[in-house]
Amino acid sequence: MRYWHHCKEGETYHTDQITLSERDIFEFAAEFDPQPYHLDREAGDNSIFGGLCASGWQVCALMMRLLTDTFKNNDIVLIGVQGVPSMRWKIPVFAGDSLSGDIEVASLQHSSDRDDSGLMICDVKVKNQKNEYVIALQASLYVAHSAQASL
Amino acid sequence: MNKKDTQNLEQKRYIRSRWFEDIPVGEFHVFGSHTFSEKEIIEFGTKYAPEAYHTDPQAAFDTPHRGIVASGFHVAAIWMKLMVSYMERFADGVQDGRRNGAGIGVEDMVWFHPVRPGHTLTYTYEIIAKPEKIIRDKWGIIRSRNEAFNQYNERVFSFEIDILAERNPNPDAACKRELMDNPR
Numbered sequence: 297m298r299y300w301h302h303c304k305e306g307e308t309y310h311t312d313q314i315t316l317s318e319r320d321i322f323e324f325a326a327e328f329d330p331q332p333y334h335l336d337r338e339a340g341d342n343s344i345f346g347g348l349c350a351s352g353w354q355v356c357a358l359m360m361r362l363l364t365d366t367f368k369n370n371d372i373v374l375i376g377v378q379g380v381p382s383m384r385w386k387i388p389v390f391a392g393d394s395l396s397g398d399i400e401v402a403s404l405q406h407s408s409d410r411d412d413s414g415l416m417i418c419d420v421k422v423k424n425q426k427n428e429y430v431i432a433l434q435a436s437l438y439v440a441h442s443a444q445a446s447l
Numbered sequence: 448m449n450k451k452d453t454q455n456l457e458q459k460r461y462i463r464s465r466w467f468e469d470i471p472v473g474e475f476h477v478f479g480s481h482t483f484s485e486k487e488i489i490e491f492g493t494k495y496a497p498e499a500y501h502t503d504p505q506a507a508f509d510t511p512h513r514g515i516v517a518s519g520f521h522v523a524a525i526w527m528k529l530m531v532s533y534m535e536r537f538a539d540g541v542q543d544g545r546r547n548g549a550g551i552g553v554e555d556m557v558w559f560h561p562v563r564p565g566h567t568l569t570y571t572y573e574i575i576a577k578p579e580k581i582i583r584d585k586w587g588i589i590r591s592r593n594e595a596f597n598q599y600n601e602r603v604f605s606f607e608i609d610i611l612a613e614r615n616p617n618p619d620a621a622c623k624r625e626l627m628d629n630p631r
Contacts, residue, residue: 328524330531344549344586344611352550354523357495360520364496374498377519379557381607385550412511433553436582440511 298346298372300439303401305429309370311362311397317352318391322355351389355431356383357421359441362397363435373440383433387424395430397422402434412436454628466615467577467587475573479529483517485564485568489522518559522604523556526593529570548586548611556606568595575607586611622628 325334327350332339340348360377367374387397398421405415416437423429479586486505496518499506507515562568576590589612595604 328528344583351527352522353520353527357491357518357520357524360518361495361497364498376500377558379555380553380558382552382554384552398544410511443571 297443298370299443300416300441301403303372303404303416303439305401305403307401309366309399311366311399312369313394313396314358314362314438315394316354316358316389316391319347321348321350321354321391322423324357325351329353345388346389347388349390350393352385355385355389355422358395359397359420359433361432362395363399363418363420366399370435372429375410375438375440378407378415378436378438381417381434381436383431386430389424389430394425395422407438410438410443411441413415415439443444454528465612467589467612468615470574470577470589470612472574473575475571477535477569478533478568480567481525481529482567483521483525483562483564485515488515488521488562488564490515491524492518495520496594500519512561514563516563517566518605519558522558522562522595523606526570526595526604530572544614548613551582551588551609553609553612554607556604558604560601560603562597564604567598570595581614582611585614585616588612 322335325331331351332350333343333345334340334351340346364374387407400419401416402419403417405417407413407415416439418435418437419432420435421429422434477576488501489504492498492515499505500510500512500514500516500517501518507513525542536582556607571592572591572593574589575592580588584586588609590607590609592607593605594602597603
């Protein structure tokens with residue numbers, strides 16, 4: 297296992313890739329973001345996005361999935377997310393897009409509100425199959441200090 | 448429909464269909480509540496944040512969270528769900544556009560307390576700024592502070608978001624008056 301004190305500033309982790317289907321977009325939108333441009337092709341074509349596209353919150357959720365899997369693959373014990381200091385939606389995500397991310401450790405800080413973990417501030421960039429960035433964010437993550445914390 | 452109902456309907460249409468210029472800084476809304484079930488917390492967690500504390504009620508007791516908690520982005524997705532529902536209630540007959548602008552970014556998103564099965568969150572937003580910037584010739588930016596409180600009145604979630612709102616192509620027109628006179 298890798299704990300907070302094992303992690304180093306400047307390290308970069310590369311995530312796996314997730315491909316999003318039209319059905320995935322409809323399903324998420326129907327439950328959480330039922331706006332026309334996420335539910336209907338024609339409405340998408342006529343919208344500011346220029347096509348049927350995924351809810352921005354679905355893109356965030358998929359980022360979280362990529363990050364969670366990547367930390368697991370690297371044996372880093374993630375206790376939770378403290379916050380997202382900033383996040384930008386850069387371009388829309390369309391059906392069939394494949395997303396993957398780069399997670400760079402920007403800084404490591406002591407946590408004032410949790411004894412069991414330290415903060416890892418990461419710069420996260422998620423790109424599509426054309427290497428265009430779809431979202432960029434900072435995420436402030438709680439990473440366990442020891443095996444004790446993960447119990 | 449009596450006169451009061453007609454007035455209410457017109458006011459609702461007005462809120463949804465406002466141009467950028469007509470949305471005042473300081474406007475505050477309590478726009479919805481949601482109770483998180485264990486089932487939906489697990490569903491969201493399994494898809495998007497597969498950690499024991501989001502997916503497995505038994506194993507979650509052995510994590511620092513001491514039980515199952517909702518993924519932070521689940522709490523955010525419910526914000527969107529309630530916001531769309533709130534806006535839809537004002538949308539009678541209003542076509543796509545204006546307040547249907549895209550979100551462009553988020554600042555200072557923080558999760559302060561865990562959201563557990565059975566917790567009810569109430570979401571609020573306040574318009575806090577209208578940055579002077581015009582996007583693609585016709586969109587302005589509305590910045591709001593959004594918060595969610597649980598049933599113990601603890602603030603559990605907070606963020607600021609910039610959302611595009613269409614600018615009035617004819618800013619001198621008395622938009623409000625026009626809408627009241629000719630409701631869509």
